Amino acid sequence: MIIDDNFYLNLAIDEAWKFWGLTYPNPPVGGLVLDRNGKILSISAHKKAGEPHSEVLTIRDAYFSLTGDRDILELSKSEDIHNYLYQNHNTIFEGATIYTTLEPCNHYGKTPPCSLLIKNLKFAQVVIGVADTLGDGVGGGEFLNGYGIQTDFIESQRAKDLIEAFQMWQKDRFIVFKYAQRLNGSIGNGIVSSIDSRKYVHQLRDKIDLMVIGGNSVRVDRPTLDSRLVNGKAPDILIYSKAKEFDRTIPLFSVPNRKVYIEDSLERIQNYNFIMVEGGFGLLDSIADEVDWLMVFVSPQIASTEIFQLQNSKFRIVHQRRVGEDLVIWLKTNDQDIRSVIKLN
Amino acid sequence: MIIDDNFYLNLAIDEAWKFWGLTYPNPPVGGLVLDRNGKILSISAHKKAGEPHSEVLTIRDAYFSLTGDRDILELSKSEDIHNYLYQNHNTIFEGATIYTTLEPCNHYGKTPPCSLLIKNLKFAQVVIGVADTLGDGVGGGEFLNGYGIQTDFIESQRAKDLIEAFQMWQKDRFIVFKYAQRLNGSIGNGIVSSIDSRKYVHQLRDKIDLMVIGGNSVRVDRPTLDSRLVNGKAPDILIYSKAKEFDRTIPLFSVPNRKVYIEDSLERIQNYNFIMVEGGFGLLDSIADEVDWLMVFVSPQIASTEIFQLQNSKFRIVHQRRVGEDLVIWLKTNDQDIRSVIKLN
Structure with missing residues (x-):
């Protein structure tokens, strides 16, 4: 088996499918974090509208995996997790890679932008299953790329299938x-x-x-x-x-x-x-x-x-x-x- | 999702299922290698009786992933792969972990023992889905443990299901x-x-x-x-x-x-x-x-x-x-x- 970007992305896609339909009106989204040495730190998914986005949960779980700091698992509000990570990340994500099935959001909606979190924690690479082309939050990939973070769009058919329902109910x-x-x-x-x-x-x-x-x-x-x-x-x-x-x-x-x-x-x-x-x-x-x-x-x-x-x-x-x-x-x-x-x- | 031994073992089990029935009279077996930092190097499986065991293929692919040395991919005979690895491994597997869905064989049969290969390459840890209890090759786990290699038996139900047919046709x-x-x-x-x-x-x-x-x-x-x-x-x-x-x-x-x-x-x-x-x-x-x-x-x-x-x-x-x-x-x-x-x- 080839261990490539699609391999890791597919693990995130499988995780997101467990919550298919349950994230309505949000899209199902999954994520995976590799540390700077390529070890899988976390695989998580968005579970429910109003709760943190996949990227935030995936990074939270990766932080816990690296630090053992259970305090972060007590936080359920996206903004609180963002703030906790900003205060405590200690550059542990330098050189890390995040896979996300959908392009990270790039605006202040109900939660702060995921693109900003990824940038501020100094991830080295972002691999995106499919571009976000609708709504207010587009442009996350471009934003990250602008900060010198290696940003790859895979345009995975499986990532597209995952959000097809979302694209239809949104439109x-x-x-x-x-x-x-x-x-x-x-x-x-x-x-x-x-x-x-x-x-x-x-x-x-x-x-x-x-x-x-x-x-x-x-x-x-x-x-x-x-x-x-x-x-x-x-x-x-x-x-x-x-x-x-x-x-x-x-x-x-x-x-x-x-x-x-x-x-x-x-x-x-x-x-x-x-x-x-x-x-x-x-x-x-x-x-x-x-x-x-x-x-x-x-x-x-x-x-x-x-x-x-x-x-x-x-x-x-x-x-x-x-x-x-x-x-x-x-x-x-x-x-x-x-x-x-x-x-x- | 919890990233634990069962997570990695299940990736090896899924790979082995792709060859279910095709390894007859051998068991279907899959493997996965993590480098010393926990990065997945390879996921492979036994494909056909007479061809190399899962462990040999998994370690061969891991060696290629680490070194980029394509010469090893030209080798198809188990003994040749063993020998090539012995001559060229350069201790790159020190600290590495191998997952195998079935206990490594421990005898010279049609191929040299997998247990010896794992020991000689100085793997730090072996995680075994299910013990091998029949036939000439039993005792691989005990052998490895005797050399101070951390050897964990998971006794996974999925690993047992994978070899149930083998156990029946063997008996x-x-x-x-x-x-x-x-x-x-x-x-x-x-x-x-x-x-x-x-x-x-x-x-x-x-x-x-x-x-x-x-x-x-x-x-x-x-x-x-x-x-x-x-x-x-x-x-x-x-x-x-x-x-x-x-x-x-x-x-x-x-x-x-x-x-x-x-x-x-x-x-x-x-x-x-x-x-x-x-x-x-x-x-x-x-x-x-x-x-x-x-x-x-x-x-x-x-x-x-x-x-x-x-x-x-x-x-x-x-x-x-x-x-x-x-x-x-x-x-x-x-x-x-x-x-x-x-x-x-």
Whole structure:
């Protein structure tokens, strides 16, 4: 195996994927720090909007790895970590390299600029997975380069895939169609996914702006569709259905602090930026014009129940990772809309 | 993420999985070298029986990384690499650490002992995924420890999973049931897997002692079942079938240098150590008493063809990795044999 910039960048990308969707409205970003001798000091990722950026966490963890100074781990506010590092870094990052999957931000937003932190701590090199081309924080690479720090843009496809959803929800909106199946495609007949998968889904529900579900699923499954496994917020729900009558004792109607819309149009999605659809392939077929990615939780079971089928549809695996006992696979189509490959029989 | 011994060991384990099955009759083994400052110099794996062990390749690559001396990359015989390193190492590995997924061998077999190489190059530390408990080469860890080299046994479950097949084929035999499906479980109706998956299957066919296939598959698919994509040997074939009459123009019968048995008993498998079954779930059901693991190639497609179904069967994912466009997933059952979970409807 070749141990090059892409090797280290890919470790940071894998770490960032663990928080895919959970950083909304921020992008998922991962980072890695090598000390001046090339030893990995830390691999970290941005976890939640409002919390420190990936670069700040990665440098914080690298500082702890070098110094053993636990006090820095007590700090959760980005500005506090910046200040602590400024006061205590003692030039330990001279000659060090930081990998970041996305170009460091270059402005005072909710947090001070990461570019400034990297410059002030005297990193020798910054390796960037993909340039930041949108928003207020662009220009971090140029800023660092201007201070004589070696700044390399890799333009990694994997780094681009990682932030594709972010780029879409930032500009307009991103819609992911999520479903769970057993290995052989079987669905239904009890809970399919492991508890870790379900927790991740609840974490996503806590973040999204809107969930879309089909009327039939609501009637048959009588779901709650909240985020109770992670004590999160329950998302607003659009039940996409011609029939407007539902049994109001179905639990989802009783969850506090949520809006439930029952509509046979998708116009409402235009008010939202990050939308998750949970449903079957009938629903997928109905709204394929709007769907950007699929996200499939695959449980290592084989059973003989109903199975999703479409006419031959070919996707590209964007990423896969283990979540507890299961696999989760992100899929998109290459160079064409999902609509063009989604066809029910 | 915690950067500890398991982190580095897992990088070596992932590398070794790329050659799972291909090292037969040797175990798959991976390694990683850190220089005295903790920088990763190399990640390599054993690729093929008769070729150098993982430790030798990992140290060779680390030597090249440190010295830029390309001459060592020209050497393919283990003994030559040993000798070259002895003459040229110049104590560059003093203070270095080697991770190896399996305890280094400790005897003169087809190659000189890896334990001796590590000792003579003055590595400071050896981290071992799992102890070698069988065969002639045991005792490498004890040998190294006796020379004052810090020797740590991790007893990693992932390192154990990696060599489970090896332990079984070494003692008796290992049988893997391989099939290919689309994401939703659909099989058939043309080629399912990507070219890279098919090449890996052909590499496996080149290594196995025997392939088992069902009579119906032979009649319907009229397969060749050779290793032409990698110019490998065609495995011997056991067609497991009550009916003994087959159209002898089916290509598999015309492949040179192969034996084809047509039998309605599995007695013959007792003469073999590494067996791959390729077939449908009917065949799996017939021979589940003998099957150790499943190996599933999952293509990122959805289609509506026949789908494998069983009564509820729960597995454990041993490992997954991307092969070209596809995923390959290794599965076993936990603490019970496959028979107990394989039940056709």
